[in-house]
Amino acid sequence: MRKTMTSMLAGIGLVLACGTSVYAQDKELTIFWAEWDPANYLQELVNLYEAESGVKVTVETTPWPDFQTKAFTEFNARGSAYDMVVGDSQWIGAASEAGHYVDLTDFFNKHNLKEVMAPATVKYYAEYPSNSGKYWSIPAEGDAVGWSYRKDWFEDPKEMEAFKAKYGYDLGVPKDWKQLRDIAEFFHRPDEKRYGVAIYTDNSYDALVMGVENAIFSFGGELGDYATYKVDGIINSEQNVKALEAYKELYSFTPPGWAKAFFIEDNQAITENLAAMSMNYFAFFPALINEASNPNAKATGFFANPPGPNGDQFAALGGQGISVISYSENQEEAMKFLEWFIKDETQKKWAELGGYTASAKVLESPEFQNATPYNKAFYETMFKVKDFWATPEYAELLIQMNQRVYPYITGNQGTAKEVLDALAADWNATFKKYNRVK
Amino acid sequence: MATAVMTTLDPKSRSAARGMSDLSIRNLFIIPTIVFLIVFNIFPLLYSLGYSFTDFRASSPAAANFVGLQNYRELLNDPFIWSNFAITAKYVIVSVVGQVIVGFGVALLLNRDIPLKGLLTTLLLLPMMLSMAVVGLFWKLLYDPSFGIINYTLGLGSFEWLSNPDMALYAVAITDIWMWSPFVMLLSLAGLSAVPKHLYEAAAIDRAGSFYTFFRITLPLVAPILMIAIIFRTMEAFKTFDLAYILTSQPTTEVISIRLYKMAFQEWQTGRSCALAYIVLIMILAITNIYVKYLNKVKER
Numbered sequence: 001m002r003k004t005m006t007s008m009l010a011g012i013g014l015v016l017a018c019g020t021s022v023y024a025q026d027k028e029l030t031i032f033w034a035e036w037d038p039a040n041y042l043q044e045l046v047n048l049y050e051a052e053s054g055v056k057v058t059v060e061t062t063p064w065p066d067f068q069t070k071a072f073t074e075f076n077a078r079g080s081a082y083d084m085v086v087g088d089s090q091w092i093g094a095a096s097e098a099g100h101y102v103d104l105t106d107f108f109n110k111h112n113l114k115e116v117m118a119p120a121t122v123k124y125y126a127e128y129p130s131n132s133g134k135y136w137s138i139p140a141e142g143d144a145v146g147w148s149y150r151k152d153w154f155e156d157p158k159e160m161e162a163f164k165a166k167y168g169y170d171l172g173v174p175k176d177w178k179q180l181r182d183i184a185e186f187f188h189r190p191d192e193k194r195y196g197v198a199i200y201t202d203n204s205y206d207a208l209v210m211g212v213e214n215a216i217f218s219f220g221g222e223l224g225d226y227a228t229y230k231v232d233g234i235i236n237s238e239q240n241v242k243a244l245e246a247y248k249e250l251y252s253f254t255p256p257g258w259a260k261a262f263f264i265e266d267n268q269a270i271t272e273n274l275a276a277m278s279m280n281y282f283a284f285f286p287a288l289i290n291e292a293s294n295p296n297a298k299a300t301g302f303f304a305n306p307p308g309p310n311g312d313q314f315a316a317l318g319g320q321g322i323s324v325i326s327y328s329e330n331q332e333e334a335m336k337f338l339e340w341f342i343k344d345e346t347q348k349k350w351a352e353l354g355g356y357t358a359s360a361k362v363l364e365s366p367e368f369q370n371a372t373p374y375n376k377a378f379y380e381t382m383f384k385v386k387d388f389w390a391t392p393e394y395a396e397l398l399i400q401m402n403q404r405v406y407p408y409i410t411g412n413q414g415t416a417k418e419v420l421d422a423l424a425a426d427w428n429a430t431f432k433k434y435n436r437v438k
Numbered sequence: 439m440a441t442a443v444m445t446t447l448d449p450k451s452r453s454a455a456r457g458m459s460d461l462s463i464r465n466l467f468i469i470p471t472i473v474f475l476i477v478f479n480i481f482p483l484l485y486s487l488g489y490s491f492t493d494f495r496a497s498s499p500a501a502a503n504f505v506g507l508q509n510y511r512e513l514l515n516d517p518f519i520w521s522n523f524a525i526t527a528k529y530v531i532v533s534v535v536g537q538v539i540v541g542f543g544v545a546l547l548l549n550r551d552i553p554l555k556g557l558l559t560t561l562l563l564l565p566m567m568l569s570m571a572v573v574g575l576f577w578k579l580l581y582d583p584s585f586g587i588i589n590y591t592l593g594l595g596s597f598e599w600l601s602n603p604d605m606a607l608y609a610v611a612i613t614d615i616w617m618w619s620p621f622v623m624l625l626s627l628a629g630l631s632a633v634p635k636h637l638y639e640a641a642a643i644d645r646a647g648s649f650y651t652f653f654r655i656t657l658p659l660v661a662p663i664l665m666i667a668i669i670f671r672t673m674e675a676f677k678t679f680d681l682a683y684i685l686t687s688q689p690t691t692e693v694i695s696i697r698l699y700k701m702a703f704q705e706w707q708t709g710r711s712c713a714l715a716y717i718v719l720i721m722i723l724a725i726t727n728i729y730v731k732y733l734n735k736v737k738e739r
Binding site: 392 | 689
């Protein structure tokens with residue numbers, strides 16, 4: 001018995017010893033991100049870094065709905081599984097205040113990244129608190145919500161004639177939210193299995209809220225005062241009530257079963273001839289110009305989120321910055337990687353591979369703007385973006401907004417005013433709980 | 439007492455040859471289990487009870503403050519939480535009643551001499567052996583309004599099972615009934631085959647009708663084992679998470695465990711979610727106790 005035990009222990013010891021020695025030999029970095037095309041492009045990019053430096057970089061991914069949970073579970077456990085994370089913009093408050101992210105202010109200033117990267121990306125992906133001059137991430141994947149549409153449906157002479165007869169103006173890319181609504185109504189023909197519009201409705205993370213934000217910001221509304229945490233009269237303002245009503249009306253022109261739609265469904269609406277127009281992040285547009293993934297690739301056009309009734313034009317910000325995790329054992333190596341990542345050539349290559357660089361120089365280049373049918377719309381949008389709350393309690397605010405808004409949009413419960421008043425009360429209570437307001 | 443009851447080791451056994459006593463063998467088997475239970479069940483249970491009285495957040499380095507009963511008070515005053523409980527109760531009732539009707543019904547059909555009975559029973563048990571996540575994913579396809587086979591077969595056009603807020607909970611319950619009726623069937627079948635044949639013969643001699651036979655002989659004799667099935671299914675249905683989470687994200691299907699998950703791992707309100715977990719635990723204990731009391735009563739008869 002004792003002999004067996006000893007040999008077993010020796011075996012386990014040997015396995016452990018081998019494991020650690022292999023681990024110690026190679027320099028490796030792990031970047032954690034969500035599972036989507038840009039993560040694949042990033043893996044291609046970091047393969048170049050490995051070729052140059054010999055440091056192997058792996059981009060580890062998890063599906064979007066689990067991304068936040070998995071990342072924060074690892075952070076809260078002070079785990080060192082990931083060296084860097086390409087984290088969502090609204091995490092920055094929670095992650096920086098809890099000490100999960102390494103302070104990158106010196107790095108940021110040394111490389112003058114405030115000038116190098118597009119202003120909106122610096123403001124929303126990197127800086128926390130707002131205007132504090134403290135930076136926690138390097139803008140990596142710029143993103144915002146835009147629209148794709150069926151050019152062939154829009155340019156069909158019969159449709160154009162019928163549209164003009166009904167609405168009194170020419171059918172074309174919508175110039176404002178009113179036209180967006182008209183076009184959605186015009187193409188909504190359930191008998192023909194054709195529907196007006198595909199919008200975000202999934203309430204499990206931030207999809208629905210992002211969709212509603214597009215309406216709110218373009219109608220001239222705001223979610224609240226991010227500096228003073230005042231929400232009364234802002235989230236439940238007159239504009240926001242109108243914006244929410246407009247979004248709800250758009251929902252009535254969506255395909256059947258559209259109550260849990262996010263980026264996959266919204267792209268499917270175009271690829272499977274379901275809808276005339278579809279809301280989605282720019283990051284998902286590469287799949288729409290690829291004939292392998294979209295049989296209608298040639299007939300797909302793109303436009304930026306249209307202005308609201310008063311001419312305000314904004315879009316909900318997506319995208320992420322790359323941060324170094326405080327519990328990583330390879331922080332030095334990670335900083336070296338970031339030095340390489342911010343180089344102009346790397347950013348150019350990143351854009352070529354399909355990543356949405358945040359580098360102002362690359363974004364402004366005609367080369368980038370003419371590279372795809374949507375790059376110009378992306379460039380224009382990136383200067384007109386707004387984002388959700390980035391405070392550490394953003395997850396509660398997000399869930400409260402989902403709880404209030406979702407039953408109204410998809411289930412006809414209450415009025416827009418009631419919903420937003422209730423949301424203002426929820427948010428106020430949350431800010432009181434965390435002593436943000438007195 | 440325990441040692442006195444235990445039989446002694448066979449003196450020729452290997453354990454006896456190694457000089458192990460009855461007591462050391464008992465300890466060898468029991469201690470690891472007890473240690474496991476303490477470390478993974480009892481300790482976290484007590485630890486989380488402590489947290490439920492604090493404002494602790496696992497996502498924040500700030501120290502936890504003792505807040506007394508505040509978490510419990512606020513949770514029990516939160517209309518959203520009550521609506522989550524109401525949804526859970528509705529789900530438990532629909533799903534368990536459905537499973538008992540279907541499961542017991544199928545068991546009655548199988549409780550006779552039919553060809554291929556064994557094979558049939560095994561095939562009927564298959565849904566129960568699948569993983570919840572897999573069942574959720576493929577029922578999502580079955581329910582799809584555009585290409586789902588359910589609408590196609592029933593001729594329902596583009597009926598929205600999962601995105602219709604009034605229907606979604608029933609759709610989840612139907613899936614649960616499909617998956618777990620075999621469990622009720624299996625236990626009922628065991629109960630049914632244990633009913634002595636002579637009782638039926640006596641009833642036949644007395645010219646009792648089939649309705650009378652069922653309610654006076656079959657049901658009372660199967661009741662204890664059926665109650666056990668109901669207890670298990672109620673407890674499981676009460677803490678349902680996977681099916682509802684995968685199939686739909688309607689607020690009308692947000693059962694209490696989904697709310698708990700969001701509170702604990704998306705909002706990171708660790709203290710408050712511990713309190714909610716305790717409220718759920720107390721409710722499950724109470725419901726189970728009612729059942730167990732009833733079960734004992736049934737057994738006494």
